[in-house]
Amino acid sequence: MRRTVFGELHDAFRAKVRDFIRNEVVPAYPEWEVRGRPDRRFWQRAGEIGILGIGVPETYGGLPGSSFTHSVVVTEEIQREFLAVGGLRVQTDICMPYFLEYATVEQKRRWLPRLTGGSAVAALGLSEPGAGSDLKAMSTRAVREGDHYVVNGAKTFISNGAAANLIVLAVKTDPAAGRNGISLLVVDGDSDGFHRGRSLDKLGLKAQDLAELSFTDLRVPVDNLLGEENHGFEYLTSNLAQERLSIAANSQAAAVAALEHTTALLRGRRPGQHAKFELAACAAEVHAGQALVDRALLELEAGELSPVDAAMAKLYCTELQGRVVDRCLQLLGPSAYTRQCRLGRAYLDGRVSRIYGGSSEIMKVIVGHGLGL
Structure with missing residues (x-):
């Protein structure tokens, strides 16, 4: 049946993505399966082609005239070769909307060019060892101390966790308020107090990074708060x-x-x-x-x-x-x-x-x- 969701711009983008996948991703993929994640060159090349800038304003290195439909093009071309590169969708389809919707202008200037250019990989820190994705049962805690939050807790099953440079971390800033006490902080992967645990040995998705993360007296600047404090639940569900x-x-x-x-x-x-x-x-x-x-x-x-x-x-x-x-x-x-x-x-x-x-x-x-x- 004839599809009507794509136009000529999508077709041109698809041809570029298909060449990239066939010529650069397919030959490297076996090595990624052994390593458990794509290499940094993949992220850099994806940024150069525009894949990481889908839906992002050109000011921050975005792909002109693009939307989520372009991400679907990328997904279809990856699956055409029977590859599992879900970490890419985690960055473009799941993490990027939080930066675009809730980051301040200053935060966007600080983070978006790194994400669209491929010098930074993003992850969403949500699931926990004792709570899964149950936001009400989340136990990772962030306590405000002056111009920092002090974070303690752990996350698990985090896609891109082993490679991530910027983690959108869901924390409890008001535990008594349940799901209405959740906030989102952006954590730098090089921060003291941030620890990467084991990479999980999965049945499939061998080239996809899935890891455990933990936080011990991690100090996150208040300037790294996404949106408003205690509004994280509505942001996550949106x-x-x-x-x-x-x-x-x-x-x-x-x-x-x-x-x-x-x-x-x-x-x-x-x-x-x-x-x-x-x-x-x-x-x-x-x-x-x-x-x-x-x-x-x-x-x-x-x-x-x-x-x-x-x-x-x-x-x-x-x-x-x-x-x-x-x-x-x-x-x-x-x-x-x-x-x-x-x-x-x-x-x-x-x-x-x-x-x-x-x-x-x-x-x-x-x-x-x-x-x-």
């Missing part, structure tokens, strides 16, 4: 629609890649009727998912995407990814059940999409509320 659509778009692109890859392989093998039926069913679901993602994308661009519709897109597309990749792997047989096979890697890389950014069960709760249940 970006959930884009965050969940980002995950949905990634899962949808992964399903498209799996279907196209499997169809191309089986075309020369004279597949039986069962294989044809399975691929036909996958194709119908993939087209339905694409329509859902594209519609949600248009609504996001218009400022109209609701939390319920974003949750529905994430729920459908992440579950779709699991079904399609599983069916395709089944059709290709034992040869696909290895990390050396694209489908085998996609099977392991995709499983977590139904957990992070809000699990499928949480998405169902949100959609259920939207139904008045």
